[in-house]
Structure formats: C-alpha cells, structure tokens
Amino acid sequence: KIPKPTIKRLAVYYRCLENLIKSGKETISSQELGNRLNIKASQVRKDLSYFGEFGKRGIGYQTRRLQDGIAEILGIKRIWNVCIVGAGNLGMALANYPGLSKSGYQIKAIFDVSSEKIGKKLQNGLVVEDLKNFERVARKEKIHIGVITVPANNAQQVADLMIGSGIEGIINFAPAKLNIPENFPLEEIDISLTFRALSFQITMQKSR
Amino acid sequence: KIPKPTIKRLAVYYRCLENLIKSGKETISSQELGNRLNIKASQVRKDLSYFGEFGKRGIGYQTRRLQDGIAEILGIKRIWNVCIVGAGNLGMALANYPGLSKSGYQIKAIFDVSSEKIGKKLQNGLVVEDLKNFERVARKEKIHIGVITVPANNAQQVADLMIGSGIEGIINFAPAKLNIPENFPLEEIDISLTFRALSFQITMQKSR
Ligand SMILES: NC(=O)c1ccc[n+]([C@@H]2O[C@H](COP(=O)([O-])OP(=O)(O)OC[C@H]3O[C@@H](n4cnc5c(N)ncnc54)[C@H](O)[C@@H]3O)[C@@H](O)[C@H]2O)c1
Numbered sequence: 001k002i003p004k005p006t007i008k009r010l011a012v013y014y015r016c017l018e019n020l021i022k023s024g025k026e027t028i029s030s031q032e033l034g035n036r037l038n039i040k041a042s043q044v045r046k047d048l049s050y051f052g053e054f055g056k057r058g059i060g061y062q063t064r065r066l067q068d069g070i071a072e073i074l075g076i077k078r079i080w081n082v083c084i085v086g087a088g089n090l091g092m093a094l095a096n097y098p099g100l101s102k103s104g105y106q107i108k109a110i111f112d113v114s115s116e117k118i119g120k121k122l123q124n125g126l127v128v129e130d131l132k133n134f135e136r137v138a139r140k141e142k143i144h145i146g147v148i149t150v151p152a153n154n155a156q157q158v159a160d161l162m163i164g165s166g167i168e169g170i171i172n173f174a175p176a177k178l179n180i181p182e183n184f185p186l187e188e189i190d191i192s193l194t195f196r197a198l199s200f201q202i203t204m205q206k207s208r
Numbered sequence: 209k210i211p212k213p214t215i216k217r218l219a220v221y222y223r224c225l226e227n228l229i230k231s232g233k234e235t236i237s238s239q240e241l242g243n244r245l246n247i248k249a250s251q252v253r254k255d256l257s258y259f260g261e262f263g264k265r266g267i268g269y270q271t272r273r274l275q276d277g278i279a280e281i282l283g284i285k286r287i288w289n290v291c292i293v294g295a296g297n298l299g300m301a302l303a304n305y306p307g308l309s310k311s312g313y314q315i316k317a318i319f320d321v322s323s324e325k326i327g328k329k330l331q332n333g334l335v336v337e338d339l340k341n342f343e344r345v346a347r348k349e350k351i352h353i354g355v356i357t358v359p360a361n362n363a364q365q366v367a368d369l370m371i372g373s374g375i376e377g378i379i380n381f382a383p384a385k386l387n388i389p390e391n392f393p394l395e396e397i398d399i400s401l402t403f404r405a406l407s408f409q410i411t412m413q414k415s416r
C-alpha cells in the first residue's frame with residue numbers, strides 16, 4: 001500500500017516532469033528534482049522506490065519513462081468511464097464538452113426521469129436513458145465516476161443509487177450537502193467560488 | 209494603494225473570522241489571529257492599520273466589525289453585475305443557478321447571435337438579447353463581470369467586445385486561450401481538473 005503523502009508528492013513530480021519534458025530535458029537526478037520542488041533528494045528516491053527501479057546510478061531518471069510510470073500509478077493515463085444523471089442544461093453541456101474525453105474521461109451514459117428527456121439523442125451519439133435502468137447500465141458500462149446535475153432536492157437519492165451500484169467516486173454540482181460514507185471519493189463544485197476569485201482580482205487590480 | 213500581499217492576507221483573515229463568529233467568539237487580539245494563521249501579530253496590526261482603527265487597546269478587535277470592514281474592502285458584500293454571452297446549455301445553466309445571486313452576483317443580461325435563442329424568456333425573467341446590442345446594454349446595466357460560454361472559435365471576438373465595453377473582469381469557459389491585456393482580471397474554467405482531482409482521490413482510496 002502506498003502512503004497518501006507519497007501519492008500527493010507523485011502528483012507534484014508528475015506536473016514538474018510535464019514542464020521539464022516540454023523544455024526538452026531528457027534525464028534528471030533525484031537531487032535536481034528535489035531542489036526544484038523543495039523536497040529532500042532522499043525522499044524523492046524513497047517515493048520512487050515503491051515502484052521498482054526507474055533510475056540508473058550516475059545518470060538519474062529518464063524524464064519520459066518516469067512520467068509514464070507515475071501516470072500509470074496515479075491513473076492519469078487510464079480511461080475513466082463516466083455517467084451523468086440529470087440531462088438538463090448543465091448535464092448536456094458536460095456531455096458535449098470535448099475537454100473531458102481529451103483528458104481520458106469518457107461519457108458512457110446519461111440519465112433522466114422526465115419523459116421529455118428520455119430517448120433524446122445527443123451530438124456524441126448517446127441517448128438519454130431512463131433512471132430506472134441505472135444499476136443495469138452502470139454495471140454493464142463499468143462506470144467509475146458519477147456526475148450529479150439534478151435539482152438540489154433529488155441529489156441525495158441519486159447519490160444513494162450511485163453508491164449502491166458500485167460507482168467509485170462522485171462529482172456533485174447540485175447545491176446540496178450529500179450524506180455519504182465518510183471516505184467515499186467526492187468532489188463538490190460551486191462556480192460562485194470562481195466568481196469570488198475574480199472579484200478579488202478586480203479589487204486588487206484597482207488597488208495596485 | 210493597498211499592497212497585493214496585504215489583500216491576499218485579508219482574504220485569509222476574512223475566512224478565519226467567518227469560523228470564529230460561527231463558534232461564537234466576539235473579540236480577538238492581533239496576537240491570537242496571528243497565531244491561528246501563522247502570521248506575526250505585528251503584520252496583522254500593520255495590515256489592519258490601512259483601514260483606520262478597528263481594534264481597541266487591551267480588548268482587541270470585535271470579530272463582526274472587523275469582518276464587515278474587510279468584506280467592504282475586498283468587495284465581498286457588494287453586488288456584482290454579471291452578463292453571460294452564449295445562451296446555450298452552459299450559459300442557461302449558469303443564468304438559472306441560485307448560488308450566484310446568493311453570493312452577490314446578479315445576472316443582468318444574457319446575449320446570443322442565433323435567431324433561435326434571441327428573444328427567448330428565462331425562468332428569472334431575463335430575455336436573451338442580440339449580441340449587436342452588447343455595448344449599449346453593458347453600459348446601461350453597469351456590467352462588471354462578463355462570462356464567456358460560446359464555442360471556442362468565437363471566444364476571442366467576445367472577449368474583445370467585453371473589454372472594449374468597459375467590463376472589469378472575464379470568466380472564460382470556452383476551451384480557447386484568450387489574447388487580452390496583461391493584467392486584465394481573468395479566470396479560466398476547465399471542469400476536467402475537478403475530474404482529475406477525483407481520480408487522485410479514488411486512486412488514493414484504493415491504496416490506503
Ligand atoms: N455547482 C455549480 O456551480 C452549478 C452551476 C449551475 C447549475 N448548478 C446546479 O446543477 C443542477 C442542474 O442545473 P440545470 O441548469 O441543468 O437544471 P435543469 O433543470 O436544466 O436540469 C435538471 C434535470 O434533472 C432532471 N431530474 C430531476 N430529478 C431527477 C432525478 N431524480 N434523477 C434524474 N434526473 C432528474 C430533470 O428532469 C432535468 O432534466 C441544479 O441543481 C443547479 O442548481 C450548479
């Protein structure tokens with residue numbers, strides 16, 4: 001089992017390697033990687049030793065090989081199967097967004113309860129399914145991630161259904177606190193935090 | 209003119225005060241506030257001195273008065289007038305999202321170029337306007353923040369129109385790099401970063 005702090009540092013090594021490869025660097029030592037990130041070289045070597053031997057004495061690590069190795073462990077290169085529940089404005093915008101499939105997130109199914117939406121064809125070839133078929137479709141399509149884009153009052157019921165069907169993690173857009181098992185992977189989105197960040201930028205700009 | 213690092217610390221003081229007030233604390237000294245945030249008490253006093261006298265010798269600062277004072281400076285309490293350009297799935301989802309008006313972001317206008325969208329009535333009483341009227345409406349409604357929810361190819365043209373009409377800041381959802389003046393306040397959104405954060409959580413969960 002890999003300790004959580006190690007996994008967090010791997011994500012940092014991965015981002016750093018992304019920039020190094022872009023600038024054409026082919027090898028790097030644990031010392032150099034550590035210096036760039038304020039992490040002790042011995043810690044870098046220890047973190048990377050969990051995954052077998054990436055580096056060679058004297059030359060250091062091949063940046064591309066190391067990046068691929070870390071990507072494998074963090075699940076960055078794998079394809080994640082995603083389903084969306086709630087085929088309204090937000091659900092449809094997400095289903096059609098090219099940025100998701102580009103990063104390895106494939107929308108495999110989209111569900112709704114309204115007869116106006118069920119059966120509707122999307123640009124990407126999917127058809128809106130009836131929520132009644134959720135468990136069967138989620139297992140058949142081996143869904144990993146569930147996205148909730150229903151009204152706030154229906155969010156909890158949808159979360160229960162997802163967890164009951166073996167989904168591994170949830171992204172919740174509905175403005176409702178979900179009651180789910182303590183360590184269950186969850187990300188909540190509130191776009192007003194981005195508006196808040198812009199307000200600070202505008203305020204700072206004015207006070208330069 | 210308030211230095212940028214001071215403004216960034218004010219946001220941190222504001223969040224800390226939010227929690228203190230919730231737990232019923234009525235006064236706090238600069239020493240105590242500094243200790244909670246790992247900031248020197250003298251720095252706290254210096255930051256707060258920009259805004260006149262908030263604290264009294266011996267008793268410290270009244271938490272509510274201090275929070276209101278900071279909110280005023282950071283533009284947290286003010287109402288921000290927002291317009292959305294692109295009345296498609298994403299634009300409509302944002303226009304109807306109650307979380308924005310609750311945080312002081314009022315959607316004052318929504319624009320599109322398509323005859324199918326122009327004239328459409330929204331749940332919140334707004335009517336989709338023709339982009340041709342952008343400059344006139346943006347000035348009349350004193351718009352501060354512009355939101356871009358158009359296809360990637362049209363994003364730059366919309367950004368130019370917004371900046372030319374005196375908008376103070378932009379939130380861009382379109383997957384396109386905008387070419388705008390260097391310090392112009394801008395926030396870019398890419399939902400796939402949240403999916404990435406969930407993937408790390410799922411991977412970490414499995415490696416506990
Ligand atoms: N977090 C954010 O930043 C953010 C931004 C915008 C909208 N939202 C929220 O996202 C949600 C969706 O917004 P929208 O604009 O797409 O709303 P919408 O009304 O257009 O779509 C909601 C859809 O959910 C369906 N639905 C209702 N109950 C359901 C259930 N039990 N199971 C499956 N489908 C169900 C409806 O039939 C409808 O198609 C809302 O809760 C909204 O507040 C969040």
Ligand SMILES: NC(=O)c1ccc[n+]([C@@H]2O[C@H](COP(=O)([O-])OP(=O)(O)OC[C@H]3O[C@@H](n4cnc5c(N)ncnc54)[C@H](O)[C@@H]3O)[C@@H](O)[C@H]2O)c1
Pocket residue numbers: 092093094096097098099293294295296297298299319320321322325339357358359360362365366380381382383397398399400
């Ligand atoms: N950043 C993210 O996380 C994220 C997520 C979902 C969608 N998106 C992006 O948001 C944008 C909108 O997505 P959508 O699903 O709502 O698309 P959509 O096709 O439903 O809506 C786009 C709207 O923009 C209008 N439009 C086109 N050119 C215009 C112009 N020059 N001025 C004004 N309006 C114009 C169209 O008429 C249409 O109504 C797309 O670029 C999409 O890739 C981003």
